[in-house]
Amino acid sequence: METLLSAFAQASLFDLLAPSPPGWGGNLLRGLANSVQIALGAFGIGLLIGTAGAYGKLYGGPVVRDLMEVYTTVVRAVPELVLILLLYYAGTDLINRLLAAMGYAPVDISGLVAGIAVLGFVQGAYATEVIRGAILSIPQGQIEAACAYGMSPLKLLRRITLPAMLPFAIPGLANLWLIATKDTALLAVVGFNELTLATRQAAGTTKAYFTFFIAAGALYLLLTLFSNVIIGWIEKRARRGMPSVGGAN
Amino acid sequence: MARAANVDTPTASRLRLWLRPHRVVMIAIALGLVALAAATMRWDWIERYWPLALQGLWRTIWILAVTCTLGFLLAIPLGLAQAAGPRWLAVPARAFCTVIRGTPLLLQLWLLYFGLGSLFPQFPWIRESELWPYLRQAWPYAVLGLTLSFAGYEGEVMRGAFAGVPRGQLEAARAFGMRRTTIFRRIWLPQAIQRALPTLAGETVLQLKATPLVATITVIDIYAVAGRVRQDTFIVYEPLLLLALVYLMITGIIVYAFRRLEKRLPARLG
Numbered sequence: 001m002e003t004l005l006s007a008f009a010q011a012s013l014f015d016l017l018a019p020s021p022p023g024w025g026g027n028l029l030r031g032l033a034n035s036v037q038i039a040l041g042a043f044g045i046g047l048l049i050g051t052a053g054a055y056g057k058l059y060g061g062p063v064v065r066d067l068m069e070v071y072t073t074v075v076r077a078v079p080e081l082v083l084i085l086l087l088y089y090a091g092t093d094l095i096n097r098l099l100a101a102m103g104y105a106p107v108d109i110s111g112l113v114a115g116i117a118v119l120g121f122v123q124g125a126y127a128t129e130v131i132r133g134a135i136l137s138i139p140q141g142q143i144e145a146a147c148a149y150g151m152s153p154l155k156l157l158r159r160i161t162l163p164a165m166l167p168f169a170i171p172g173l174a175n176l177w178l179i180a181t182k183d184t185a186l187l188a189v190v191g192f193n194e195l196t197l198a199t200r201q202a203a204g205t206t207k208a209y210f211t212f213f214i215a216a217g218a219l220y221l222l223l224t225l226f227s228n229v230i231i232g233w234i235e236k237r238a239r240r241g242m243p244s245v246g247g248a249n
Numbered sequence: 250m251a252r253a254a255n256v257d258t259p260t261a262s263r264l265r266l267w268l269r270p271h272r273v274v275m276i277a278i279a280l281g282l283v284a285l286a287a288a289t290m291r292w293d294w295i296e297r298y299w300p301l302a303l304q305g306l307w308r309t310i311w312i313l314a315v316t317c318t319l320g321f322l323l324a325i326p327l328g329l330a331q332a333a334g335p336r337w338l339a340v341p342a343r344a345f346c347t348v349i350r351g352t353p354l355l356l357q358l359w360l361l362y363f364g365l366g367s368l369f370p371q372f373p374w375i376r377e378s379e380l381w382p383y384l385r386q387a388w389p390y391a392v393l394g395l396t397l398s399f400a401g402y403e404g405e406v407m408r409g410a411f412a413g414v415p416r417g418q419l420e421a422a423r424a425f426g427m428r429r430t431t432i433f434r435r436i437w438l439p440q441a442i443q444r445a446l447p448t449l450a451g452e453t454v455l456q457l458k459a460t461p462l463v464a465t466i467t468v469i470d471i472y473a474v475a476g477r478v479r480q481d482t483f484i485v486y487e488p489l490l491l492l493a494l495v496y497l498m499i500t501g502i503i504v505y506a507f508r509r510l511e512k513r514l515p516a517r518l519g
Contacts, residue, residue: 062272067275077454078496079457082472083493086490089489090486182352199359200359203363217348217357225351
């Protein structure tokens with residue numbers, strides 16, 4: 001006991017956060033890499049669902065519109081944690097039942113894939129609203145002109161709608177990206193080894209709670225600030241030729 | 250004719266407009282699904298757990314109300330400091346909002362609960378103080394964490410709201426000879442709150458959705474009750490589905506209440 005205590009007393013900040021095994025820095029960085037990976041995947045899926053959802057809401061038939069409305073309302077009203085649990089259990093269960101019904105052996109769905117799918121589904125609901133609003137902000141004449149040129153719907157989407165809506169959508173999408181990076185922390189609750197869970201394990205083992213939680217907070221904050229720089233570049237490029245917005249940062 | 254009907258029974262005609270044939274079919278399908286769920290899934294656990302669930306529901310609503318109120322009160326000075334404060338106040342306020350918004354709430358809660366919770370017992374004077382019975386429990390950390398989080402997000406909103414109040418109104422008040430505290434109380438703050446009100450409903454719903462995180466630091470809210478049912482009985486979907494329904498209903502009530510509140514305030518801002 002005596003030696004254990006003195007060992008903790010001697011273990012300095014740098015020893016605890018060292019990247020190689022006696023320190024826990026490596027675990028934290030691996031957790032961060034996992035978090036970023038999930039956030040990127042979820043954001044990508046969210047963008048795809050969001051674009052499709054916005055199109056469904058704007059141009060779909062009455063049934064599609066109502067279904068989209070139900071999707072966005074329910075997903076945005078129920079806590080992410082509940083959705084994650086529900087989709088995590090129900091999704092893996094459903095896939096395995098389908099596989100069993102078709103005569104295949106059940107698969108073990110990796111936490112990474114499940115996390116990306118679940119968070120992507122949640123992000124999709126928010127992205128739908130952001131992109132719908134952005135498409136509505138495009139001057140209608142641009143779309144009419146493209147139609148008059150005889151562009152096919154897909155070409156219209158690729159050449160006009162998506163690039164023209166981007167400046168309007170970027171602030172909302174930037175927010176969504178930051179939410180995605182922070183929502184990955186929720187996967188710690190279902191036991192996926194991302195930054196927050198890695199931090200808790202490190203803190204629980206060494207009892208240096210403050211050191212690790214603040215270190216992890218700093219990593220998340222760095223990710224946010226770094227993202228803000230990138231978002232600034234993208235926004236500048238997407239808004240080229242448009243009047244600058246005062247006070248945007 | 251149609252207009253007359255509109256005047257006579259506005260709600261009935263609105264309902265008729267809303268209830269188009271495809272919606273009737275969709276509602277029928279939804280009711281069918283609910284009936285199917287009621288018939289085929291297991292609901293016998295409700296009887297045993299409903300007193301605990303009511304307690305959890307009360308705790309969720311209590312935490313939501315307390316943290317939103319305290320957080321909003323904290324957001325006012327945070328927003329004011331950023332919008333009009335001197336540099337030595339504006340910079341820390343800005344840093345606070347950035348840190349709160351840049352890190353996950355789960356991490357903040359764990360830092361407070363596990364971090365402070367492991368730090369406090371080391372000091373004898375804290376253990377002997379009258380606060381100790383509270384500091385040993387989990388809910389003060391939950392309330393503190395959620396309050397700071399709400400203040401961080403809402404402080405940013407209040408910054409914009411304070412900055413958005415037209416200068417002319419404040420100058421006019423000064424020309425009337427009002428003191429600075431009077432100007433703040435009578436003109437600046439009410440105008441800023443009115444500007445922040447539309448976002449407040451959204452922020453409150455976000456705060457509601459943050460409350461289940463307190464279950465991870467052993468506060469028994471409604472989410473924790475569902476978790477306990479899952480642990481005790483191995484029933485997974487039923488409690489979670491019911492839980493989603495409960496959150497949907499609370500969200501609906503929040504949105505409705507704020508809509509009522511907004512209607513009572515004049516919509517035009519000068």
